[in-house]
Structure formats: C-alpha cells, structure tokens
Amino acid sequence: MKWFSLALTLAAPSQAFLRFGCATLSVQRLDPIVQPGRVPSSHLHQIVGGNAFNATMDPKVNVGDKATCTTCSFSEDFSNYWTAVMYFKARNGSYKRVPQYPNALLGSLTGGMTIYYLQESFSTNGKQKITSFKPGFRMTVGSPANDKAENPGLRYTCLQDVMTRFPETAEFPKEPCPAGIMAIHHFPACWDGKNLDSPNHQDHMYNTVKGAFTPAGPCPASHPVRVPQVAYETMWNTTQFNDKSLWPEDGSQPFVWSYDDRKGYGTHGDYLFGWKGDALQRAMDSTSLISGGLKTQTVAQANKCAIQNTVNEPIDGCKLLCVFLTALANDSFHRAQYAPRYVGI
Ligand SMILES: *[C@@H]1O[C@H](CO)[C@@H](O)[C@H](O)[C@H]1NC(C)=O
Ligand SMILES: *[C@@H]1O[C@H](CO)[C@@H](O)[C@H](O)[C@H]1NC(C)=O
C-alpha cells in the first residue's frame, strides 16, 4: 500500500508542519526516561517509534544510529513517543484494556498515534528559526500526580466521528463518545539550549502552549531556543464500552489511565528524540516541508517493525488488583519523580 493520503496531506500548500502516523511498537511496563533500567516500571505505556527502545536508553547512545526500523511513516524517525494506556473499569471492579486505532487519514497502521512537529501552526512557520532536538534529548509533559487542570496542551476530545476535534476538555469526557476518545498531548517548544534532560525531565523546557493548535507564546530568556512544537494524538476506541448500563451506578465515567487516574488530569507524555542525522533540522528549515527530503516507508513496513518484550505479563485486563496499575500504591514515588510544572505566559 502506498502513502497516498499522506502524500496528499503533505502536498497541500502552506502546511508548514509534519503530521504522520506511527504504529504501536510495544505495550509494556517500561519507562526509560522516568524510571530508566527499572523492569518493570510502575505503570503500563503504549510506545511507538524506533526499535532501539528498551528499559535503559542511555542518553550517550544516538538512537538515530542504533535503531534499524521504526513504526513511523517517516523512515528516518527513530524517536520514541509514549503515553499511559487506557482501561475500562467495570462495575465489578475488573479492568479491560481499551484498543487504539489509527488516524484514518494516515493509512491503516496498527494502533499507535499521530505525531506532529509544528513550526508554529498549521499555516505558518512564524518566520522563525526552529532548532532541531539533539541526540540524547528527552522530555516529559504532564504528571501522573497532577490532580487539576493546569496545562491547556493536555486535553481530551469526545469523538462524535473520526474527524471531531472540538471541544477539548481537561478531564475524561462525561458521556459515551460514539467514535471513542482522543487524548492530546502538546509538548513545550522552548528549550534552555543547554541540557538534553533535567532531573524532573521538564525544567530544561518551558511551556508557552496556549491550547489546541494555536500558536504558542514567545520563549522567555531562560529558555530562548525555539524547538519544534511536538504533539501526540491517540485515538482510543471506547465504543464497545458505550452502553451506560455498564458505567458506574453513580453516573461517573468508567475510563481510567494505567496509573489509576479516573479524572484524567494526570495525563502525561514522554518524548525521546531519535531522528537520523539532520533529517528533522532539514525538515524544519524547509518552508513547505515537502522539500525537506524526508523519506517515507509503506504502512506494511511500519507495521512490521517490532521489539521483543522484556516484561512479560498479561496486559489486556485483570480482576480487581492489577499489578500494572500500581501508581496509587506508589504515589510517593510518582510525586517525587514528576514535579508538576506548567507555566503559561
Ligand atoms: C538497551 O540499550 C542500551 C544502549 O542504549 C544498551 O547498552 C543496553 O544493553 C540495552 N539493554 C537491553 C536490555 O537491551
Ligand atoms: C465483570 O464485568 C465485566 C463487564 O460487565 C464482564 O465482562 C466480566 O466478565 C465481569 N467479571 C467477573 C469476574 O464477573
């Protein structure tokens, strides 16, 4: 199958941004940014991108050189992108994993996410220099310990159909969503220009995101370097759970993240840069992004890229006590590891 619809997307004029699909690489309890080397990590993630992904991901290793395949449609993108995993919690206390589905515009990838690298917005690069991330760069956005709506870049959309994009909410939708729930993660785009990471994985970045895909505010002097505005969209197919007789008797919504969050304010995402060579910089320097010289691969090739599991445990569901839903048991660990941080301008 050819990247017919992707080519159409990229061929449209004045779209100064990258938008592409990445199939699921793995669903495992691994977290090489927040809990490097820990097998298993405290909660389950869904991961897309290059096959250099493992529990450790030493920042000194250039994953763009190490990986040999990627689940992303751009074949030079060996970055890894991950979020928590959504579950349905039944009245009897059991959990069932919610399946993911791909953005239909981007081809029939298996599950996964839609990834964006914006210069400024869909229609302009803002005439500013966008500096690519460097090998070893990583960051997180959001925090599982967060219990209020803080960052306008972390949102949900209740999908009436696959094209629904508004409204966005800070917490899980309260009513059944006919085409599922889209989880949205916008990362900060202001970098301190020095550190590839920081102890809480956020302080080397500064968030000026104002929500949706509106242009972010200017970067402050402390974090002067404008990097690509990275965003994820993950489509969760909740439709098999839309019968309200299955929902909690108190009328609340039944979905829960894999760190046991039923409100949804703790939603977070992890990014680990791994583009090969200067491919991302070339793309950001290109005004059309079609001439960025980025190579693509077929859906079949993207779907085929895989890694071996290092954590072997059932993840599709469980009764009452789920080992992979441990965040509450480990709340102090999470609070220490993720300092909630969002600063708007
Ligand atoms: C993970 O990758 C690192 C290099 O980034 C390597 O040193 C390590 O052996 C790998 N670990 C596993 C379990 O494959
Ligand atoms: C719990 O409820 C779910 C959904 O209604 C059902 O599929 C599952 O079989 C039930 N589990 C037990 C142990 O009764």
Ligand SMILES: *[C@@H]1O[C@H](CO)[C@@H](O)[C@H](O)[C@H]1NC(C)=O
């Ligand atoms: C969503 O799940 C339903 C029920 O399992 C299935 O019939 C439908 O094809 C799925 N939709 C997509 C877009 O995968």
Ligand SMILES: *[C@@H]1O[C@H](CO)[C@@H](O)[C@H](O)[C@H]1NC(C)=O
């Ligand atoms: C909680 O985190 C601590 C510290 O990393 C770890 O030793 C412990 O095994 C974790 N407990 C659970 C239930 O995962």
